[in-house]
Each structure stands twice: as structure tokens, then as C-alpha cells.
Amino acid sequence: MTPKQLFLSHQAQTTHFPLMMEMDKAEGNYLYDKAGKAYLDLISGISVSHLGHGNQHVKEAIKAQVDKHMHLMVYGEFVQNPQVMLCAELAKLLPENLNCTYLVNSGAEATDGALKLAKRVTGRAQILACKNAYHGSTHGALSVMGDEFFKNSFRPLLPDVKILELNNTKYLGLKRENIDLLKETSSLKLKKIIKKNDIILFIAAIAPAKNSHDLIKNLIILKNVCNNIDYKKIRKIIYISSDAVYSDTKKKISEKSETIPTSIHGTMHLVRENYLRNIYNKKLCIVRPTLIYGSNDPHNSYGPNSFIRKYLNNEKC
Ligand SMILES: Cc1ncc(COP(=O)(O)O)c(C=O)c1O
Secondary structure, three states, rough: OHHHHHHHHHHHOOOOOOOOEEEEEEOOOOEEEOOOOOEOOOOOHOOOOOOOEEHHHHHHHHHHHHHHOOOOOOOOOOOHHHHHHHHHHHHHHHOOOOOHHHHHOOOOHHHHHHHHHHHHHHHOEEEEOOOOOOOOOOOHHHHOOOOOOHHHHHOOOOEEEEEEEOOOOOOOOOOOOOOOOOOOHHHHHHHHOOOOOOEEOOOOOOOOOOOOHHHHHHHHHHHHOOOOOOOOOEEEEEEEOOOHHHHOOOOOOOOOOOOOOHHHHHHHHHHHHHHHHHHHHHHHEEEOOOOOOOOOOOOHOOOOHHHHHHHOOOHHH
């Protein structure tokens, strides 16, 4: 039998329509079939061979390791140099609290590991997944796959998985032409527009607030919004604040950092946050983004925008 016939007879296939290219070798960006035809590899073995096929450094490292030893034991028992070095290297690159790596052999195992970790850390079991998502073929990965066709034969899978459809949220965007929040008449309009269980994304502001006039205008906007968004009526209110609520520092900032604004703009956002917190309490979600538009952007003048500062000082970002 030919290799193709053997493949079809004896090797399980991933789909009913495998690509069936009969491969000979691979070099750099190219794959070559048995007839010598070259194919430009645009997917690197689905994100595995990033350094190019036949990379000399990779080949030498593999050969040297094979000469020493190959598989000895499951991960996490023996101290084996390549594994330890990899984990240490990852710890160096990742944020400080991500300092320990769970090694696995495949993407699906990584997905399962991530699901388990999330359940263990949060104590919660519900999992959100996306329609059309692919995460691998183990039971855990299949459970969060967003295509019923592939899952059907393997039920029961993990319980309490909810599938989300991307971009299917109905939303109504309101601009100043539609509703001018500086005018008192906006109040009634807003009241009529907002329906029960709506989620409000509050982003309107005169920004950056450079002086006391801007500050007052932003508080008027706040008042007109809050006057008309009834706590009981809405599901959530998401307030887009700013990282300017933190002090302008070169130190690392996290959500737990103290909010000590060094600008009117930051003060404005902090006042708004606190006002909203008083009214909407558990229904309020605050997002404090860092904005980077470019070196001439006024946002660079405040907040812990370390990237742009480093860039301007010719430091490594
Ligand atoms: C996005 C994504 N997740 C998970 C996997 C599963 O990886 P593995 O086949 O190594 O289990 C794949 C594999 O194609 C993938 O593309």
C-alpha cells in the first residue's frame, strides 16, 4: 500500500476532508511535498514552529538533549534542566505574580489546565465560552468548544458552560448631536431612552479637563446622567474613568494603588467615581484605561503613562 493508502486505512484523521499533502521536508517558511513542490507555510504548524522549519539553533539544542537523555519522568518530579530553564525564563518575562509554569504536552491540556486553575482559584464552576471557538479535543476543551456539531457525540461534557455570541449585543450609541448632557433638557430624553435592565456605558466627558470650568461641566454631565438613571431600573453601569486618578509616578501602578490625582482631570474622574459609587454601589463597574495616542497627545501629560514616557526618553518600553 502507498503511504496515502496507509494513512487513510490506519491513521485517525481530524476531519472528513484531510489535506492529504504528502510531506517530504520543511525549511524556513516553506514546506515541500514528495514531488518537490514548495508551499509557503502561513500558519507555522498552527503557531508551533515560530522560529522557522529546520532552525539551526533548535536542531542543535534538540540533538544535544537527545544525546544526554530523553523522557525520564512526568513533569514536576525530577529536576530536569531544559524544563527548569524554560519555566525560569517564562517567570522572568511574565508579571511578578505569574512565576510558576504548569508544563503540558498540548494545547488541549493547557486549556484543561486553565479551566481547572480558574475553578480552583475562584471556587466558581460556571464557564463562559464563545460561539465558533476551538480549544482542542479533550473533554474539558470540547466542553468549551463553540460548535455543537463536534461536541454532540461526547455528551455529557462539563456542566454549566454558557456560549456567548460575539458582537450580538444590541446597543444604542448616543452622541452629543443626539443628546447634549450639558443641557438640563437631556434629563427627560435620557429617562425615555433607558429601558429596564439596560447596561449603561458612561463615557461622556469634556476631556481632558484642564481647568475649573471643564471640571464644573463634567460635574453637570454627571448630574444629568445620574438624575435619570434609576438604580433599580438598570442592570449595570460601567464608568470609563482614567488612570489619571493615580498619582503621576514612575512606580508600578495596580488597581490597589492609592488614588491621589495630580491633575484636575484625575480629580474630576475621582469625584465622578465616588459620586457614582454612592448611587450605584454594586451595580457600578469602573474601568481606568491608560490612553496612548502619540507624543503630542495631552493625555501624556498626566497619569502613570510609563510607556510613552519611556519612549520619549528613548528608554526600552
Ligand atoms: C486555538 C487553539 N486552541 C487549542 C488547540 C489545541 O491544541 P492541541 O491540538 O495541541 O491539543 C488548538 C489546535 O489547533 C488551537 O488552534
